[in-house]
Amino acid sequence: MSIYTPGPPALGNVGSYQVSSKPFFKGGLVGDATIRVIEFPTVTNWIHIRNASTLLAGDGPRISFSENGMNTNNFFDLYSTFVENDTNSVTLYLKVAKLYYKRPGSSNVAFDIVAGLTNIPTERILNNWSGSAGIG
Amino acid sequence: MPYNPGPPGLGHAGSYQVSGKPFVSGNIDLSAYTSGPLEISFPSVTRWIIVRNRGNSTDNSKIIQVAGSANGFTTGEYFRISDDYNGTGARRNSTTPRMELKMTKIYLTGSSDKVDVIAGLTGIPTTTIRDNWSGSAGIG
Numbered sequence: 001m002s003i004y005t006p007g008p009p010a011l012g013n014v015g016s017y018q019v020s021s022k023p024f025f026k027g028g029l030v031g032d033a034t035i036r037v038i039e040f041p042t043v044t045n046w047i048h049i050r051n052a053s054t055l056l057a058g059d060g061p062r063i064s065f066s067e068n069g070m071n072t073n074n075f076f077d078l079y080s081t082f083v084e085n086d087t088n089s090v091t092l093y094l095k096v097a098k099l100y101y102k103r104p105g106s107s108n109v110a111f112d113i114v115a116g117l118t119n120i121p122t123e124r125i126l127n128n129w130s131g132s133a134g135i136g
Numbered sequence: 137m138p139y140n141p142g143p144p145g146l147g148h149a150g151s152y153q154v155s156g157k158p159f160v161s162g163n164i165d166l167s168a169y170t171s172g173p174l175e176i177s178f179p180s181v182t183r184w185i186i187v188r189n190r191g192n193s194t195d196n197s198k199i200i201q202v203a204g205s206a207n208g209f210t211t212g213e214y215f216r217i218s219d220d221y222n223g224t225g226a227r228r229n230s231t232t233p234r235m236e237l238k239m240t241k242i243y244l245t246g247s248s249d250k251v252d253v254i255a256g257l258t259g260i261p262t263t264t265i266r267d268n269w270s271g272s273a274g275i276g
Binding site for chain 1: 146147148149151152153181182183184201202203204208212213214215216217229232233235236237238239258269272273274275
């Protein structure tokens with residue numbers, strides 16, 4: 001007798017993004033001149049990047065979703081908002097398996113990551129979308 | 137025999153689509169917890185969590201750390217929240233966004249004397265998450 005085993009959810013499984021997420025925390029990250037990567041254990045539902053520099057106007061990291069993206073202008077910088085002396089942060093609702101970072105200028109930057117994970121295996125995204133327009 | 141469906145499971149989408157039952161723990165003095173991090177246990181699985189640090193300092197010395205397990209503070213699986221005010225009228229980013237996370241506990245440490253935890257709860261029993269995900273990557 002065959003037994004129905006549905007397997008893990010696929011990348012387009014709506015319910016995986018409707019439920020609240022499994023937490024993923026990564027603190028004390030330092031962006032320097034080297035391109036570094038955070039590999040998530042499963043596909044993300046959302047990512048929150050916190051610039052937690054103890055310097056009031058300290059800048060945050062340069063972020064991309066492929067190593068090549070750092071060299072092809074497929075990145076963004078999480079600068080501080082100097083006027084408000086704010087430590088800037090951003091929340092991105094993106095399904096990715098990896099996140100790349102480095103410092104945007106000549107000074108190292110400090111930041112933390114909070115992410116919400118789905119149960120979708122990372123193998124469902126080939127090379128973290130690398131090669132796509134907007135990724136690099 | 138009557139149909140008794142039991143409580144909803146962890147993947148029950150409707151439990152996260154409705155608004156949450158409120159949970160608030162306010163004005164927490166983290167500086168009083170010198171022997172280890174403060175553990176806050178939720179009565180049911182969370183739909184979302186917001187943490188606010190209302191401590192004041194000129195040098196952001198009342199920054200706090202938040203983790204999903206006590207071990208997370210030593211394994212780098214935490215995040216930080218600046219304190220609220222720099223003394224010259226400018227405010228820091230001292231409140232998290234609404235973090236849509238399903239958790240049963242949260243751990244806090246730091247020297248701030250004013251921290252608030254606000255959460256929206258589902259009706260899902262906490263027993264559906266084993267050890268608050270402890271041991272998973274990103275939790276510690």
